[in-house]
Amino acid sequence: AQSVTQPDIHITVSEGASLELRCNYSYGATPYLFWYVQSPGQGLQLLLKYFSGDTLVQGIKGFEAEFKRSQSSFNLRKPSVHWSDAAEYFCAVAPSGGYNKLIFGAGTRLAVHP
């Protein structure tokens, strides 16, 4: 069965520090991969996505993610975190080539210290 693992439930970083949020997936083929961000009480906003091609993808708000097929990973990175980045981050996968449900990880809650 397809699954998504986000090993870190909570992460705290200082403002200005770099950030990496981990995501591993289990799927037979290369899926479509997504990172979403959710602020408290809000819906989900798409940060970036990977369908194919260049394995390093750029997203909004200065985020990027790298797809590593050998590790079944799609880690999210940001070189310098801002206080406004405090939120919950969800990695998701979907079968490639069609419309179907997104399978989400449990999320990583990011806190940013001033």
Next chain:
Amino acid sequence: NAGVMQNPRHLVRRRGQEARLRCSPMKGHSHVYWYRQLPEEGLKFMVYLQKENIIDESGMPKERFSAEFPKEGPSILRIQQVVRGDSAAYFCASSPPKGVSYEQYFGPGTRLTVT
């Protein structure tokens, strides 16, 4: 272009009542998905619909839950005889027709509280 709209944003129901959650997809989008987020958890897929068709309902509980996406009007997620365990945030997402792009855009959610 307005985003995905959901209403109500907050809904309180007593045990045994019915809850009706509405979702208007983005303009031009013909695919609708419903997800449920329990407290402190990620989102779990419930159902995927196209106009007048249920495509995948593998995540829907077998009883009390139903969904529709009529030819005209919003998609509706209906929960009959609600129980406390139904308290959650329910998110709707929409995506454009096949061949345009494959991204799901999420609404702000409906937070259901069952008392």
